[in-house]
Amino acid sequence: TAELNIRFHVPVLVGDSVEVIGRLLNQRRGIYLLEASLLVAKRVCVKATGKFIQPKGGVIQRELPV
Helix, strand or coil: CCEEEEEECCCCCCCCCCEEEEEEEEEECCEEEEEEEEEECCEEEEEEEEEEECCCCCCCCCCCCC
């Protein structure tokens, strides 16, 4: 992670069901610009943008538990 900016718009309460949406905005020479939103009841509570650099050995892949 080279850069990460987070904006908290509305509090999220413990127990709230959340939806997280992420998307790739741009990719160039191993640098990725991504954006994410966290929503509660279709209302944006948190927005984030980040710049990520691909490691020299390639892309890190991990499977998340379901």
